[in-house]
Amino acid sequence: MSIWWSLHLRREAASVPLARRLLLGAMETAGVDPDISYDLSVALTEACANAVEHGGGGARGTSGVYRVTAYLDGERCRIEVTDSGPGFTHPPAIRPARVDAEHGRGLCLIRELADHVHIGNKPGRGGTVVSFDKMLKWTKDAPLVAV
Template identity: 60%
Template sequence: MSVWWSLQLRREAASVPLARRLLLGSMEAAGVDADISHEMSVALSEACSNAVRHGSGQSDVYRVTASVHGDVCRIEVTDCGPGFPGGAVVPRSEPFDLQPGGRGLRLIEALSDAVTFDNQPESGGAVVTFDKTLRWREDALLQVS
């Protein structure tokens, strides 16, 4: 079974907890393990916060899309800002830097099974995509056998 939803949110701080609560509610209703849901919601909060902070440009909105295919949840956060410098993706192999800024990207990496930091080819806005393998509660509605 596959499920997906997409939101278009205003680039305002209040949209971050809204996106997080919607994800947590969806994961709870589907029967996803609470620890996995929490990790995904923290990663989503970081990605949304970056979109709100850095997504200035052509639009005052950003988009969150979440999908579940089998036992993998993919979340994508897209903004219309300047994107990552030079389309650069910060690889995991670089040391964790505790300088101000950039820690949210490291947190997303740490909480995800796979992550991509990219730019939209047409507009240059940032695209943060992360995947997480789901664990299910015994009463899960979408549990994969």
């Protein structure tokens, strides 16, 4: 079984829960274990929030779009969030954030919740790509698991 979807979203805070709900709905329909779905939805939320906050040329929410693509392929889910911001001159260091920090925990959370994480610049015109994947577990009698 293989499914994928892609969203082009405005760089606005209201787009983040939309992406999260779509992912959770697709995973529930496919029969993905709820704990795995939850981990991936939190990681997606953090990646989308970063795209909204940092992923454009103007002030937050005033310009640009970002893209979310999710692939459920066999036993793995891969998610990519691509923005149109300036990208990085150096890859970001992912350091544990202070417990009381209100910002700066997103990439660390993504790393903790996913099996593999890659953060880099989008080829060509700039922007950042945050991609992560996780091995899937299925519920008993999952409807979309390949036999």
